[in-house]
Amino acid sequence: MTSANFADHGKIDAIIRFTEDWQRCLRDDRTEPPPIAEYVPDGARVRLAVLTDLVRIDLRHRWDRAGLGKRIAEYRKEFPEVEHSADLVDLICEEFLARRGHGPLELTDFLSEYPEFAEDVRARLAEFATDDDTVADTERAAALVAELTPGRRIDDFDLITDLGTGTLGRVFLARQRSMQRLVAVRLSAGRGAGGHGMARLDHPHLVRVFDQRLITDKSATATRLVYMQYLPGGTAAGVLAQRGWLQEPDGGALLLRAIDTAMEAKGEIRPTDSSVRAEIAALSWPETVAWVGRRLADALDYAEHNGVLHRNIKPANVLFTAEGIPKLADFAVRAAAPRSVANPEAVEPDSLPYRSPEQLAELLDPAAPAPGPPSDIYSLGALLWELLTGAIPFDDPPMPADPDARAETFATMVRLRERGITEATLARLPPDTPSTLRRVLLECLRADPKRRWRNGAELAAQLDLCLDARARELVDPAPTSLAYRSRGWLMPILGLCVGVPNVLASLYNINLNESLIIDRMTLAEQERYSAVGLINNLIAFPIAGLLLLFLTRRPLTIGFRLARGREYSPRTLAAARRDTLHMGDWAVWVPFAFWLIAGVGWPLAVAFTGVDLPRQTFLHFFTAQLVCAAIALAYPFFPLMVYAVRSVYPQLLVRGGIGVEDERQLRKVAGRANFYLGVAAAVPLLGVAFATFVAAADLDLVIVPVRVLSVGGILAFVLTYRLFRMLEADLLALERAIPQRTR
Structure with a gap:
């Protein structure tokens, strides 16, 4: 060397x-x-x-x-x-x-x-030199850019292939001499389309902008050069060309075919043994759209947290790698221009179908508030809808050539978006479109920005649900399914789950107490015993019921009101999700505590009335109450939590705002489920242990209840274990739908 x-x-x-x-x-x-x-x-x-x-x-x-x-x-x-x-x-x-x-x-x-x-x-x-910050590119600079041809050298770049011309300038495949790498170079007249603001962003689903330069010739004509990551897989426009009006797209193979077509046109070779391409090939077409959208939404979230909005999402700005990974390009790279109907720079025909109502309103009224992050959510939703169906979601009128006639066209477009998605548009969805994806895209296309997903993170999390069959079955069950039809049954199901095990425990307790305690009392003592029991039940049952209603007030009311159009803040929804995952705990610990309190308080109250109770009676009574408390602790949790996770929690999950804390709560439920399963396995053993405290002469009196408890406990454990596995699978599916993100 x-x-x-x-x-x-x-x-x-x-x-x-x-x-x-x-x-x-x-x-x-x-x-x-x-x-x-x-x-x-x-x-x-x-x-x-x-x-x-x-x-x-x-x-x-x-x-x-x-x-x-x-x-x-x-x-x-x-x-x-x-x-x-x-x-x-x-x-x-x-x-x-x-x-x-x-x-x-x-x-x-x-x-x-x-x-x-x-x-x-x-x-x-x-x-x-002018005070106007939006001076149009000079004719000479534009002509110089138009005259560029492959083979020329510009600054540090050898132009290889013309990749096309867009609203921001001409794009070439070039070799950067100093770095010896292939890059995409965009050349535009004047200072427009700068990329220095994007050079600091680094995300796997953003086209990487390396830097920009201002190049001047001998006549002092300026040309803006932005060089960025080169992606050979074409754009979403190529995917839409493949999608066309196909009634039944062949899944992820359609996306790969579009990418291969774009690569062949550039002389690129398709990669082999790609795990990403294998993953895409195994997806249905709706899942492919969700897979692409989830990554683009993540990119939007990252950019927003770095102070950058896109405001120009369209097929030409979604590029693909050779493996099929999507990346967003051209984030807010142009200097701000006057927003009006007459401004041609603000009216790009290829981006209009994807603009939000507030962006279109901005064209009609330059003083309108600037669109925020929900505007990009809307545009991405419109693009994903077109990928899914092969058609844009709204039948917009053609754009007139006369600038004076544009105002009415924009006003019509705003009205169409405010009207929402029509039944005819919904009918274009592929038959295999999951109801989750349908719901997610409809939320993106809400006319009111406040009712859309708040940011890319929320949208990405919802699209993750679309990619997990078990999760989307939980979150968006079929209208004919039991999980869907039972959504309004929380109160009766809560009563059944808590009531049935506690009633069975009460029958067991009454049978034992009659044999070992009550039958040995005088008639007067039995009357006092019954009076104490009545007072105990009149106090304990209402208090326990009111306490349960108070603790479960959010799951009981919020889901009901959400179904009727009521809106809640993210904080309230997060509290409702947390309370829903604690319903099973409250349903078992409240009765458990009352059983134990009664095990001590009831015999003491009976003794306080003047009944002479032998010391052994106190032991019999408390150990029987302990077995009943274990029954109350073991069995209500699983049926109630399976119902909550399948019918109540999903209604709160689809409202957005989910994050890492929700994932931690789901994992904690799985951990607590192991404890309750252990308690369920211990119930038959507790019945046998109780028999050891009974005198040998009294064993015949308790043998039948103990046998019933043992056999019933074993059968109940088998059912409980089945519910445990169902709950475990449901929790894992929901955990997968709450992805971790690092920015």
Whole structure:
């Protein structure tokens, strides 16, 4: 290897390390950026070239972070050799662009800071000399971009293939010489379509924007160059072309076929032995749409948490890797423009079908509130609907060429969206569309932004449900299913689950007490015993019932009201989900406590009335109550929780706002279920243990109840174990529907 090659290698290595360390700094939200001096090589031959590139990278990243902005004048003091860089004027121009993107900055004020370079900088930034921040690209710059052809070299990039022309400029497949990698290069006239704001975002489902540059020719005409990750798998527009009007798409194979078609057109080779492609191939078409949508929704959530909204979701902005992984492109990369019907930059015909009502209203009234994150949810929902059905969800009128006639067209589009999805549109859904996916997309397409999914995280979690057959069966059961038809039966089911085991326990208790205690009392003592029992029941049962109703008040009322159109805050819904998962615990611990209290209080109250009870009687009474308490603790939990998880909890889950805390609560229920299963297994043993406290002469009196308890307990355990396995499977399915996310 020659010394020149070693020098070039050192230059590339320094730039790569510096860029990677800056990205780590941004991801970790560190306030101390990497120092340039540690990356500048010692060799005089490459030092200045590397230093220039490092300054350019450092400058852009610093102005993307509040409080870290740095001026070229400061770099010149720190590194005097920058004065001799051939790119010094370009660096000063880069500072102006970075500061202009950070806040208002007049060109005249900026040039006063660099008077010795004012003439050169003014020539390079001629298009910024106006106070209007939305100056259209000059005709000359647009013509230069239009004349570009493959084979040309632009800056650090060799243009290989023309990938197409969009509203933001022309896109080429290019080779970046300094990094020796293939990239997609978008060239646009003037300063529009910048990408420096996106360069800090790093997500597996976002097209990675590496950086941008402003290139000027001898006539001072500016061209904006943005280079980004190259994806060979085509766009969602190609998938829609394959989807067409097919009545029965062949599942994930349709997506893979569209990707392979796009790759063949570019001369790319299809990957082999891809686990991702195998996963896609096994999906039905509705599941494929949910699989794609879940990843795009996750990308929207990540971007939103980094302060970026898309506002232009459409098929051309959804790209695919060779394996089929979707990625969103062109996040809010253009400078803001006046929002009006007459502004051609604000009216992109290919994106209009996917715009939310508030975006269309913004075109009619520039003073309308700016759309927020729910607008992107709407647009993504419209795109997923089109992928699913082969048609956009609304029959919009054609866009007139006359700008004066557009207002009425936009008003019609707003009215169509406010009217909602029609029955004819619903009929276009494929027959195998899960009801969960249908519900999720309809929520996306609500006219009122407040009634949509609040963010991408909520939408992604709901789309996860669509990909799990067991989870979607739980969350959106068929209208004919028992789980669906029993949704309004919480009160009677709660009464049955609690009442039946406790009634059986009471019968067992009465039988034992009559044999061992009551039959040995005088008639007067029996009357006192019965009076104490009546008072005990009149007090205990109402208190226990009211306590249970109070503890279960949210599950009892909120689900009922949600079904009738009532809306609740995310905090209230989270509390209702938590209480629903605790219903089984309250249904067993409240009776358990009252059985034990009665085991002590009842014989004491009887003794207080003057009845002389032998010491052995207290022991018999308490041990019998303990067995009854175990019955009350073991058996109501499982039938009630199976019902709650299948019929009550899903109604709360579909309202959104689910997160890591919900997953923890589901896991805790699974852990508690193991405890209650153990108690159910112990009930027959407790009956046998009770018999050991009975005198030998009295064994004949208790042998039948003990046998009934033992045999019944074994049969009850078999049923309980079956319910336990059902509950376990349901909880695991719901856990899978609450994915973990790291940003």
